Amino acid sequence: MDYKELxxxxxxxxxxxxxxxxxxxxxxxxxxxxxxxxxxxxxxxxMKIDPANPKMEGRDRFVCSKGHAGPAVxxxxxxxxxFEKSELLTLNQGGTRLPSHCDxxxxxxxxxxxxxxxxxxxxxxxxxxxxxxxxxxxRCYCIIGDGESQEGQIWEAAxxxxxKKLDNLIVFTDYNKYQLxxxxxxxxxxxxxxxKWKAFGWNVYEVDGNCLExxxxxxxxxxANMGKPSMIVMHTIKxxxxxxxxxxxxxxHSMSVSCEQRDCAVNEIRGGLC
Amino acid sequence: xxKEKLMKEVFTDxxxxxxxxxxxxxxxxxxxxxxxxxxxxxxxxPDRAINVGISEQNMASVAAGLASYGFIPFITxxxxxxxxxxxxxxxxxxxxxxxxxxxxxxxxxxxxxxxGGTHMALEDIGVLRSIPHIVIYEPTDNVEFAAMxxxxxxxxxxxxxxxxxxxxxxxxxxxDTDFNLFKAKVYREGKDVTLVATGLMxxxxxxxxxxxxxxxxxxxxxxxxxIKPIDSETIIxxxxxxxxxxxxxxxxVMGALRxxxxxxxxxxxxxxxxxxxxxxxxxxxGKMPYLRKVFHMEAADIVVAAKKAIGLK
Numbered sequence: 001m002d003y004k005e006l007x008x009x010x011x012x013x014x015x016x017x018x019x020x021x022x023x024x025x026x027x028x029x030x031x032x033x034x035x036x037x038x039x040x041x042x043x044x045x046x047m048k049i050d051p052a053n054p055k056m057e058g059r060d061r062f063v064c065s066k067g068h069a070g071p072a073v074x075x076x077x078x079x080x081x082x083f084e085k086s087e088l089l090t091l092n093q094g095g096t097r098l099p100s101h102c103d104x105x106x107x108x109x110x111x112x113x114x115x116x117x118x119x120x121x122x123x124x125x126x127x128x129x130x131x132x133x134x135x136x137x138x139r140c141y142c143i144i145g146d147g148e149s150q151e152g153q154i155w156e157a158a159x160x161x162x163x164k165k166l167d168n169l170i171v172f173t174d175y176n177k178y179q180l181x182x183x184x185x186x187x188x189x190x191x192x193x194x195x196k197w198k199a200f201g202w203n204v205y206e207v208d209g210n211c212l213e214x215x216x217x218x219x220x221x222x223x224a225n226m227g228k229p230s231m232i233v234m235h236t237i238k239x240x241x242x243x244x245x246x247x248x249x250x251x252x253h254s255m256s257v258s259c260e261q262r263d264c265a266v267n268e269i270r271g272g273l274c
Numbered sequence: 275x276x277k278e279k280l281m282k283e284v285f286t287d288x289x290x291x292x293x294x295x296x297x298x299x300x301x302x303x304x305x306x307x308x309x310x311x312x313x314x315x316x317x318x319x320p321d322r323a324i325n326v327g328i329s330e331q332n333m334a335s336v337a338a339g340l341a342s343y344g345f346i347p348f349i350t351x352x353x354x355x356x357x358x359x360x361x362x363x364x365x366x367x368x369x370x371x372x373x374x375x376x377x378x379x380x381x382x383x384x385x386x387x388x389x390g391g392t393h394m395a396l397e398d399i400g401v402l403r404s405i406p407h408i409v410i411y412e413p414t415d416n417v418e419f420a421a422m423x424x425x426x427x428x429x430x431x432x433x434x435x436x437x438x439x440x441x442x443x444x445x446x447x448x449x450d451t452d453f454n455l456f457k458a459k460v461y462r463e464g465k466d467v468t469l470v471a472t473g474l475m476x477x478x479x480x481x482x483x484x485x486x487x488x489x490x491x492x493x494x495x496x497x498x499x500x501i502k503p504i505d506s507e508t509i510i511x512x513x514x515x516x517x518x519x520x521x522x523x524x525x526x527v528m529g530a531l532r533x534x535x536x537x538x539x540x541x542x543x544x545x546x547x548x549x550x551x552x553x554x555x556x557x558x559x560g561k562m563p564y565l566r567k568v569f570h571m572e573a574a575d576i577v578v579a580a581k582k583a584i585g586l587k
Binding site: 103104105111112113115116118119120121122123124125126127128129130131133134152153156157159160163 | 300321322324326327329331332334335336337338339340341342343344345362363365366367370371372
């Protein structure tokens with residue numbers, strides 16, 4: 001699959017995200033848009049999965065530890081055929097299978113529940129450990145937030161995954177530089193982030209997380225790596241790909257989206273003028 | 275003989291047998307395996323007896339990940355660290371996510387003795403009891419515990435086991451097998467007052483019943499090892515008969531047995547209720563006889579409470 005095709009897929013994911021969030025009027029749009037390239041590469045290229053059989057034995061797992069990016073994961077799952085795209089418009093409606101934060105017991109294709117920050121990463125470590133014990137060759141992929149990395153549990157999990165040499169675990173940090181209350185560096189700085197992961201015994205890559213080619217190379221390298229878990233620090237832009245969201249910077253963690261804004265965004269994503 | 279064993283040995287024997295017989299069983303420790311007795315398992319079964327080090331939050335969520343992969347992890351720590359310290363991980367990673375993880379918290383209540391107030395779980399049941407669908411079980415003695423462990427393994431869902439580590443008082447006869455995880459047991463029939471007891475307080479209640487008998491009072495004893503879901507049927511049947519109830523627990527009286535029994539009685543069979551347990555106090559260091567005295571958890575305290583309950587009928 002070439003990058004042009006992946007790029008078109010990523011555009012559709014962005015359309016799905018803005019459309020589903022608009023359907024309920026507001027949501028976690030910024031941190032959903034920043035991880036679109038990572039999800040595109042994982043689901044379209046790298047993960048061993050079968051959308052027709054979401055519980056397939058030996059499949060690769062994905063944990064969205066920054067559980068509030070549920071809308072991004074649902075956008076991909078729908079595009080992959082786990083459920084109808086029309087269901088995206090039920091996001092956060094009473095009785096929906098698509099709640100704000102990922103829920104493995106509600107949504108086909110979601111491998112782990114997350115929402116209380118820090119926990120999903122430990123769950124991913126448990127999954128990777130389970131795959132090692134079962135010797136089924138499965139990998140576990142996980143995305144954590146940069147703000148989430150302020151949680152102590154992330155570093156408990158980091159220490160243990162390296163100790164267990166979980167080379168079937170590939171974690172991404174969505175380093176979009178903003179958390180709910182503002183800029184990471186002003187609230188509780190993470191730097192030097194890549195060095196921290198190296199010091200914890202991880203195999204570390206630092207890439208432009210919104211560049212498909214660069215990110216793809218890092219994933220390929222991480223998959224080939226043996227003996228250590230891998231961390232891909234993705235420098236991303238919160239709200240990437242939609243001007244009114246990107247320009248809100250820290251304000252786009254959760255924001256309202258009107259029908260007018262959605263129409264304009266869909267045009268913008270597909271290459272038209274707003 | 276079970277009665278000669280430490281309760282932690284009953285547990286680790288079960289885990290060892292099940293590691294050998296059932297590929298789903300895993301034990302996860304957080305640097306207390308030498309205290310809990312699972313340390314030799316880590317050497318014998320390094321893949322199935324895992325130590326995450328001093329990181330209880332990680333332990334709970336890693337176990338949830340393992341459970342999502344089809345394993346049945348038993349996670350262990352001292353009571354306070356297996357519950358109140360990781361309440362949110364139990365709530366979200368394990369219970370909300372519906373993962374089949376068993377949580378073992380040792381040294382319940384005042385049995386933490388010389389580790390003192392910081393290690394004394396007097397609120398662990400209260401902390402967990404409002405989480406939907408979690409089962410909360412406190413073993414009465416080794417005979418009952420050995421019979422319940424397979425039921426706990428086979429129950430598809432989270433269970434909190436509030437486990438004494440030492441050699442517990444003997445309550446049941448060796449060979450008794452008639453135990454149901456979801457049923458309380460009428461241990462002794464009586465007509466004047468009902469003593470509902472859990473864990474270490476069962477043998478204290480038995481002693482109190484003998485003292486009451488000497489005073490001409492007939493006490494019924496209900497052993498209630500599973501605090502959630504509580505066996506309301508057995509409690510109500512007894513309350514209808516005696517019209518006076520005393521709860522006896524090794525826990526803060528707020529949030530655990532007294533609360534569960536009070537909820538059942540108030541809603542279905544209003545009955546006079548008194549309680550023996552820790553009342554609005556933190557734990558403190560000391561040996562069991564001292565702690566029983568300062569927290570008013572002796573047989574004599576149950577006798578006083580029973581007489582008061584009868585007087586209020």
